[in-house]
Amino acid sequence: MTNVVRTGKVGGAAPTSAGLTPRGSATAGPALKVERLTRRYGRTVALDEVTFRLDRGIVGLLGPNGAGKTTLLSILATVASPDAGRLSVLGYDPADPAQRLEIRRRLGFLPQDLGYHRHFTVAAFLDYVAILKEITNSGTRHAEVARVLAAVDLAAKARARIRTLSGGMRRRLGLAQALLGMPELLILDEPVSGLDPEQRLRFRELLSQLPGDPMVLLATHQVEDVTAICSAVVVLLAGQIRFCGSPADLAALADGRVWLAADRDAAADLSWRAGDGRWRHIGNAPPGAEIVLPTAEDGYLVLSGAAGRDGAAA
C-alpha cells in the first residue's frame, strides 16, 4: 500500500528509519519515535505502518473522524499496544514493563471520553487521579489538586459533582487531571471540543505557559488551534501519516491552488462562499479568479482531498 507522506522542514523529518533507543536508557533525542506502527481491529486497519519522529514542543495531530488519531494516541499513552512496529516515547520503549512505567510517570493523558464515577466531585476526582499518579502524600496531593484547579480556572467548582458541570467545564477538568504531577509529555485527545471561543483562547494560553515546558501532542479538528500554538503538525488520514512538518509548510501544500472568484466553479476540488460573498476555490484557477495566500486549513484540505481521491481510485 502506498503511503504518501508530505514532509515539512521543521518539527522532525518524516518518515525516518532511525533506530529506536536501546532499552533501559532514555536519550535526549526525539521525544517520540514511531516506526512502521500498525494496529488492526478485525479486518479494519486503524494504523497502517505509521512512521514519524517528533521533537519537543506543541504538536497538533490533525485528521478526520476515523483516521486513527485516537488509536495512535492510545498506543503512545501506553493504554493500547500495536500489532506491529516499534516506538519510543521520551526515549523509553513501552513494550518493556519497566520502561512503560517510566513513561507513565512522565505522562499526562486526556482521553477522548473522560470517564468518572457518578459520585465524584471535581476535587475528589482529581484527588483520585493524583493517587493513581503515585502522589500518595495527602498534603502534597491536595496542593497539587489546588494547583491544577486554579490553572484551568475551576477552583470555584471544586465541590461540584462532575455530572453537574457543562461540557466545556468537563473538558477543562480533563485537562486538569492530565496536568497533575507536572508531566513531561501531555497527550490530549480532542482537548478543545466543547470549549467556547474564550475558553479555547484560555486553553491556548495555558498550553503556552505550562511549567517545565513539556511536550504536548494534541489531536484536534480545529486547524486554527494548530496554527495558533503548534510548532509542528502531523496529518493522519485513513490510518496513514500524510504530512509531518510546520503549520507554514502545511499551508504551503496549497500554494498556487487557492483562488477567490465571483462565481462558483464546478470544476474546483473544493469551493465555498466566503464572508465577503466571493467564492473560495481550491484546485485549478477558475476564469477571472484571484490567487490568494493559502492557510494551513487550505493545505489540510488539499491533503484530505488528495487522500479522498486516492481512496476512490483504490
Added chain:
Amino acid sequence: MTGDFWVTGGPEETGSVGCSVLPTAAVVSYANGSLDPAREWSVEAHLPGCPACRAVLATHTDARRLAANRAELLARIGLPQPGLIARALRRCGVPEHVTVLLGTTPSLRRSWLAGMLLVLAVAVITAKLATVPPFGAPAVLHNPGMTDWAVLDPFLVVGPLLPLAAVAAAFSPPLDPAYRLASAAPVSMVWLLCVRTVAVIAATLIPVALAALALPGPLWLGVALLLPALALCAAALGLATVIRPAVAVAGVTAGWMVVVIGLAAPAGGPSAAFGMIAQLTAAAVLLVSIALVAARRDTINYGWMG
C-alpha cells in the same frame, strides 16, 4: 506583645506608620508568608484592632499567593469527608490514599453490596421455606424425596461464586468509568489488584459465611465455603494472565457449576464439593493460581478484566 519580641531575631525596623506596636517589616513578612508560626499568630491577633497595619498588609499582599491559598482551600473543601468504613480502616493503619482507592472499587459500593446481600437473603429464605410445609399442608407430604441437602443446592452453587463476581467487577471497565485514565497511570497494577481483591473478598466472604450459618444445614458449611471461594477467585485471576479475563471468569464459573452440579451429584450432591478431598483440591488450585499471577504479573493491566 512587646517590641523585644520582634527585635530578637525579627525585623529591626520598628513602628509602622500609625502603629506603635508592630514594625512595618513584620507586617510585610506576614504578607509574604515568611514569619514563623508564633509571630504569625501575634500579627493575626493584632491586625483586627489596627487599621494602620491592615493598610500596610493590603499594599503588600501577594495576589498570586492568595489565589493559590484560596484554590487549595477550595480543593480541600471539595474533598469528601471519609466515611465510616474509611475512618475505621485508617484507625487500623490503612494509609489514607489506599482508603480512597478502595472507595472507588465498583464492588465495594453500597449498591453492589446491597445487591449481594439481597441474593444471599433470597437463597437463605428459599432454603428456610423449603424446609417448612406450606400453611395448612401436612408436613409429611411436603416436597417428597427432597433431602435437607437438596434445599441448600442453590446456595452451594451461588455462594462461592459471589466473591468471584465481586473480584471481576472490581476490575471491570464497564463498572469503572475512569479505567482509561487509570490504565495510563503509573500506579502498580499488581499492588492495586492485591489491595482491591483482598478488600473485595473480605467484604463478600464474610456475608456469605454468615449466610451459610443461617441456613438449615450444618454449621461447618460456613467455613467449608471459604477455601473453594478463594480458589475460584485465584483461578480466575491466574487464568486471566493467560487468556482474556472475561473468558477466564466465564470459564471458571462454568467449571464450578459443572463440578458442583454435574460431577458431585453422583457422590451425594453439591455438598460433596465441600468435603475433605474438595478442600485439598481447592487449596492446591489456590496455591498454583497465586504462583501463576506472581509469575505473569507483567501482563496485568488496568481494565484488563474487560
